[in-house]
Amino acid sequence: xxxxxxxxxxxxxxxxxxxxxxxxxxxxxxxxxxxxxxxxxxxxxxxxxxxxxxxxxxxxxxxxxxxxxxxxxxxxxxxxxxxxxxxxxxxxxxxxxxxxxxxxxxxxxxxxxxxxxxxxxxxxxxxxxxxxxxxxxxxxxxxxxxxxxxxxxxxxxxxxxxxxxxxxxxxxxxxxxxxxxxxxxxxxxxxxxxxxxxxxxxxxxxxxxxxxxxxxxxxxxxxxxxxxxxxxxxxxxxxxxxxxxxxxxxxxxxxxxxxxxxxxxxxxxxxxxxxxxxxxxxxxxxxxxxxxxxxxxxxxxxxxxxxxxxxxxxxx
Ligand SMILES: [Zn+2]
Ligand SMILES: [Zn+2]
Numbered sequence: 001x002x003x004x005x006x007x008x009x010x011x012x013x014x015x016x017x018x019x020x021x022x023x024x025x026x027x028x029x030x031x032x033x034x035x036x037x038x039x040x041x042x043x044x045x046x047x048x049x050x051x052x053x054x055x056x057x058x059x060x061x062x063x064x065x066x067x068x069x070x071x072x073x074x075x076x077x078x079x080x081x082x083x084x085x086x087x088x089x090x091x092x093x094x095x096x097x098x099x100x101x102x103x104x105x106x107x108x109x110x111x112x113x114x115x116x117x118x119x120x121x122x123x124x125x126x127x128x129x130x131x132x133x134x135x136x137x138x139x140x141x142x143x144x145x146x147x148x149x150x151x152x153x154x155x156x157x158x159x160x161x162x163x164x165x166x167x168x169x170x171x172x173x174x175x176x177x178x179x180x181x182x183x184x185x186x187x188x189x190x191x192x193x194x195x196x197x198x199x200x201x202x203x204x205x206x207x208x209x210x211x212x213x214x215x216x217x218x219x220x221x222x223x224x225x226x227x228x229x230x231x232x233x234x235x236x237x238x239x240x241x242x243x244x245x246x247x248x249x250x251x252x253x254x255x256x257x258x259x260x261x262x263x264x265x266x267x268x269x270x271x272x273x274x275x276x277x278x279x280x281x282x283x284x285x286x287x288x289x290x291x292x293x294x295x296x297x298x299x300x301x302x303x304x305x306x307x308x309x310x311x312x313x314x315x316x
Pocket of ligand 2: 130300
């Protein structure tokens with residue numbers, strides 16, 4: 001993991017890379033409320049409006065708008081399946097299918113750390129080896145398992161002017177709270193909120209202090225305070241006193257927070273396919289020294305898992 005001292009110049013570029021790079025470009029497209037849920041449902045084989053509605057419990061009008069949006073940005077395509085009356089189904093396009101590894105990463109996180117009652121597949125079977133499996137993130141060069149602890153972040157100092165966009169204030173998905181006032185952990189409560197994703201990415205990149213977050217993310221104090229509190233409640237981040245200055249705190253990812261690394265890596269890789277060009281943050285695998293995008297493989301046979309090779313026996 002990167003420990004970053006305050007090199008203001010470096011911080012400036014890294015902040016720029018975070019706010020305007022491929023991670024941001026990717027989450028900007030799919031973090032509108034419900035988009036992630038609809039994409040996950042589409043990967044579970046749901047195609048028709050009524051089925052999405054039943055599965056997700058979205059208000060009909062919202063569902064209609066979200067589906068139209070996902071068609072517009074090219075992740076779903078609308079296809080007639082019945083003429084009288086005319087009815088359509090929604091299928092993933094190639095760009096949508098390219099989110100497969102990211103969806104596997106998010107399911108995997110939810111299965112391990114999220115609320116067990118969620119409507120996500122409880123079991124996945126790999127149709128190639130016919131075994132139940134867990135998706136595992138590995139280096140695509142040397143096939144070792146990748147975690148935040150065995151990579152280094154590297155920067156290339158290239159601005160991405162064509163992707164410049166400001167971070168807008170964003171609606172905040174409220175996770176449900178149980179009787180004890182405990183937030184139920186759900187990856188959607190994190191990934192539907194761009195500030196939370198950016199904050200986790202900032203800590204993953206080696207920033208740990210409040211003043212660094214303000215500078216790197218260009219976030220307001222109030223929004224930052226709310227997100228830090230929230231991510232603490234969800235047990236994704238923990239606060240410890242700064243040994244160098246007792247008045248300050250350091251924010252670090254917990255094991256649960258670090259568990260989002262496969263999500264961050266795969267969504268960034270997807271962002272790169274959507275908007276190719278110079279990348280600004282690279283993750284280098286410490287063992288093989290190569291820059292990695294990651295690959296999700298089957299925990300049983302170690303082969304890459306393709307979208308059509310995933311069977312969900314609990315949904316049959
Ligand atoms: Zn490697
Ligand atoms: Zn397998």
